[in-house]
Amino acid sequence: MPAGTRFARQIAISFAMILGGILIARAIAPFDDPPKYELSNSTGAIATNENLTGRRLAQVDLVATSGENISTESLLGKPLILNVWYSTCEPCRRELPVLAAAAKANAGLVRFVGVNIKDSAGVASEFASNYGVQYDLLLDPLGEFISASRIGTVPMTLAVDADGIVVDQVAGEISAERLNELIAKLVK
Structure with missing residues (x-):
């Protein structure tokens, strides 16, 4: 077998082994929930304004x-x-x-x-x-x-x-x- 072909086959085998190792590691690793990021203490509401028309101006x-x-x-x-x-x-x-x-x-x-x-x-x-x-x-x-x-x-x-x-x-x-x-x- 020519040296160039042998080298290419070794590269392909090495790549396949690395890829296989990664896939096996992911398969046996516990499934983690994606991280959760708290943005605020709000309940997810969007800021809104109450319709004040017809109401008395707040007394403060x-x-x-x-x-x-x-x-x-x-x-x-x-x-x-x-x-x-x-x-x-x-x-x-x-x-x-x-x-x-x-x-x-x-x-x-x-x-x-x-x-x-x-x-x-x-x-x-x-x-x-x-x-x-x-x-x-x-x-x-x-x-x-x-x-x-x-x-x-x-x-x-x-x-x-x-x-x-x-x-x-x-x-x-x-x-x-x-x-x-x-x-x-x-x-x-």
């Missing part, structure tokens, strides 16, 4: 950027646009100029309030100022407002009448057109 205390406690009840008496946001939320960043412009255009008709759920007072104030926001900023450092309102996603914009009833809500980034619709519902 928030914190002004100056540090004083402000009750959501004290925000009532005039139609209210309440926006829940934080600085590293990309859709929140995109909608802040829209909210700032609408607040300026509707000053005296509708009160605008931003409720920041993650940032410190300094970060929230500076960030909002950079986007032209001149309306009141409140903080929800313990998540009391979003828990009581069952808000699971941000941004969230609520249109609240002067008596404290939510007349509409927008989950996600709000457009100027949609914001104008909310304002029209409040001032009709």
Whole structure:
């Protein structure tokens, strides 16, 4: 037998033995369950928002950027646009100029309030100022407002009448057109 053929046969036999060994090892090894990775303590639910339309605005205390406690009840008496946001939320960043412009255009008709759920007072104030926001900023450092309102996603914009009833809500980034619709519902 020529040397080249003998070498090729030795390679084929060696390969077959290695492959056979691997198959035998897998056959006699115990079957393990695939690893399980815990992603969170959640029950697999997707974050959602409760429909607040027709319900009273949650009554909780928030914190002004100056540090004083402000009750959501004290925000009532005039139609209210309440926006829940934080600085590293990309859709929140995109909608802040829209909210700032609408607040300026509707000053005296509708009160605008931003409720920041993650940032410190300094970060929230500076960030909002950079986007032209001149309306009141409140903080929800313990998540009391979003828990009581069952808000699971941000941004969230609520249109609240002067008596404290939510007349509409927008989950996600709000457009100027949609914001104008909310304002029209409040001032009709």
